[in-house]
Amino acid sequence: MTGFTRRGALGLMGGAASLPMLGTPALANTKLTVGALRFTSHAASFVAFERGYFTDEGLDVEFRFFEAAQPMAVAIASGDADYAVTAITGGLISLAEKGATKVIGGALSEEKGIDGQMILASNAAYEAGLTSPAQLDGKTFAVTQPGSSFHYMGSKIAGAEGASVSFKPLQKVGAIIGAMKSGQVDAWSIVPHIAKALAGAGAVQTIGQVADYIPDYQVTTVFTSAENAANERAKSEAFLRAFSRGAADFNAALVDKTAGDEAAEDMVKLIHKYVYTDREYEKAAPSIRNGAMRINANAALNMGSVEDQLGWFKSEGLIKDEITTETLVDSSYVDTM
Known part of the structure; x- marks a missing residue:
């Protein structure tokens, strides 16, 4: 890290996720394309965009939507998207092995007591x-x-x-x-x-x-190109800070339900701009609320789950035995859990 750790910077946010961020002046109006699925599980990115958290960090974000995880990984590797949230797939791991992609954080997780997949x-x-x-x-x-x-x-x-x-x-x-x-x-x-x-x-x-069957499953991760992870640290850390603020708002409103009824309603309306857009709000709202699974605080990553997933891919002959978590994950960004 250069001058501070992401763990320390995000830790300062704590419960004060609504405090304004000073951003990084060098990143003013830096354009980013963020890959996403039209799922409630991608809400942290939507919240960060709608509430100006990306803008606070000097990031000018547009979304590119996909219908499956593996094409998103290809888009990151090719430069058609800069950051994305998706599940660990054989395609993502293979691209990481080729030096094209890196996981830099965690997103959706299975958690006991919260309705999941x-x-x-x-x-x-x-x-x-x-x-x-x-x-x-x-x-x-x-x-x-x-x-x-x-x-x-x-x-x-x-x-x-x-x-x-x-x-x-x-x-x-x-x-x-x-x-x-x-x-x-x-x-x-x-x-x-x-x-x-x-x-x-x-x-x-x-x-x-x-x-x-898969307790504490790390369902989705935050990832980027290996180039961004290695050479665009300020931009990558800015993305993670904004994403983490969005996750904090989402969890408070719909998972922990500590933000109050009005905040929950506002959150559902925000997400409806991206999820179930073909339905009237009254019909979409129950499904959006039902989809509220935990998005990891501070983009923390469950390394035990990542290791289990890699082990399964190896056992199925889908990736090479010599691939390790270091192949896939840039741990210099990651808070572990």
């Missing part, structure tokens, strides 16, 4: 007896791509149950939803703002919780 069965599979993960043997499990977070979750769940499942890659979340509704695939796991909405509409059935 849910395991779903199609109605057809449920009626045929798939009423819990214990009946997954011989079933199909939807993933976007091989080596995606869906593949990791499905494999860990099936392994815990001693089940043999077939993974069906469908590329996009929207395609998976359609396949679940039509019974073309039997099972899937997804964040609660999607899972609860589908189950509540009777389109699928909830049969379990991911946290019961």
Whole structure:
């Protein structure tokens, strides 16, 4: 670090996340493209943008939206996006091995006592007896791509149950939803703002919780190009500070619910600008509230979970055995948990 640590700087924020930041004068109007999915789990970036936290840091941010995690990693490596939040995937790890990307923080996490990602069965599979993960043997499990977070979750769940499942890659979340509704695939796991909405509409059935199989799972990470991590420290630290302020606001409003009812309502309205934009607010609001999982304070990273994920990728032959956490993570930015 140069002159201070991010841990120390973010620690000063504590509960005073609303205090104005002085920013970095050298970064005035620095343009950034931030990759995101239209998920409640990406809310920290949306809050940082809408409440001016990026601007406070001298960052002029625009979003580029994706429909799956792996294409986002490719965009970071190619320079089509500067920072992003997504799950650890085989694609992200392979790009890190090539010296193209680095994880610099943590974002969404499974936490005991907070509704997290849910395991779903199609109605057809449920009626045929798939009423819990214990009946997954011989079933199909939807993933976007091989080596995606869906593949990791499905494999860990099936392994815990001693089940043999077939993974069906469908590329996009929207395609998976359609396949679940039509019974073309039997099972899937997804964040609660999607899972609860589908189950509540009777389109699928909830049969379990991911946290019961992967406790303290580091679902998503903050990452950037290796070039930014190594040579754009001021910019990367500024991004993380703004992102962390957004996460603090989100957690207070919708996870810990310490900010009050008005703040919660304001937060849901803010997120609705990006999530479920095709729905009227009254219909979108319950799903957004239902999707409120913990976003790690100060972008802290659960290294134990990262190591477990790397171990799984190796066991599946999806990455090389010599890849380590140092290959993937630039620990000079990271607060651990």
